[in-house]
Amino acid sequence: xxxxxxxxxxxxxxxxxxxxxxxxxxxxxxxxxxxxxxxxxxxxxxxxxxxxxxxxxxxxxxxxxxxxxxxxxxxxxxxxxxxxxxxxxxxxxxxxxxxxxxxxxxxxxxx
Amino acid sequence: xxxxxxxxxxxxxxxxxxxxxxxxxxxxxxxxxxxxxxxxxxxxxxxxxxxxxxxxxxxxxxxxxxxxxxxxxxxxxxxxxxxxxxxxxxxxxxxxxxxxxxxxxxxxx
Numbered sequence: 001x002x003x004x005x006x007x008x009x010x011x012x013x014x015x016x017x018x019x020x021x022x023x024x025x026x027x028x029x030x031x032x033x034x035x036x037x038x039x040x041x042x043x044x045x046x047x048x049x050x051x052x053x054x055x056x057x058x059x060x061x062x063x064x065x066x067x068x069x070x071x072x073x074x075x076x077x078x079x080x081x082x083x084x085x086x087x088x089x090x091x092x093x094x095x096x097x098x099x100x101x102x103x104x105x106x107x108x109x110x111x
Numbered sequence: 112x113x114x115x116x117x118x119x120x121x122x123x124x125x126x127x128x129x130x131x132x133x134x135x136x137x138x139x140x141x142x143x144x145x146x147x148x149x150x151x152x153x154x155x156x157x158x159x160x161x162x163x164x165x166x167x168x169x170x171x172x173x174x175x176x177x178x179x180x181x182x183x184x185x186x187x188x189x190x191x192x193x194x195x196x197x198x199x200x201x202x203x204x205x206x207x208x209x210x211x212x213x214x215x216x217x218x219x220x
Binding site: 031033035037040041042043044045048050058059088090092098099100101102104105107 | 112115142144146151152153154156159197199206207208209210211212213
């Protein structure tokens with residue numbers, strides 16, 4: 001079955017540490033996205049990529065980095081520069097601007 | 112950026128009741144979707160509805176693009192309908208979904 005796989009489901013980060021969240025899709029979608037969700041809030045866009053080897057900043061890109069070396073994969077690194085990283089992170093993919101599909105998310109906690 | 116406002120923010124219903132959720136947006140869009148987020152965080156796509164009306168079982172949605180709003184109707188609500196409902200839009204000039212803050216629905220037995 002086609003879909004999006006995010007891993008891990010839960011992640012704990014120590015202060016000053018970089019961590020990488022994985023997102024893989026087998027839907028043959030060109031575009032991929034990373035969103036952050038805080039309790040009681042909607043989703044906010046971190047980064048998106050419309051094509052391999054190209055990506056754009058979203059509304060809250062500071063403290064995050066991404067890469068898009070393969071069509072299927074769009075990993076997100078939460079760097080030590082992100083001062084408040086505890087949140088629920090969702091990855092999505094789409095055809096041009098429809099058919100958006102979301103992964104099941106990663107819950108990141110700073111310890 | 113575009114503003115996406117959802118109302119009401121919270122809603123409590125008794126099983127069997129009907130409800131209407133509203134989404135207002137501030138700019139022209141070429142995509143509007145309604146999602147249901149379950150208690151485990153999974154986002155389920157309910158409708159792709161940039162304009163017009165669609166129905167799927169007990170759920171239906173209407174988007175009036177010229178007046179920049181969309182409505183989600185839930186009829187004969189069930190406890191499994193509980194969760195957060197999000198409206199999300201894509202600007203005519205844009206690419207990514209822009210989300211409202213959601214309506215949190217609790218259906219009680």
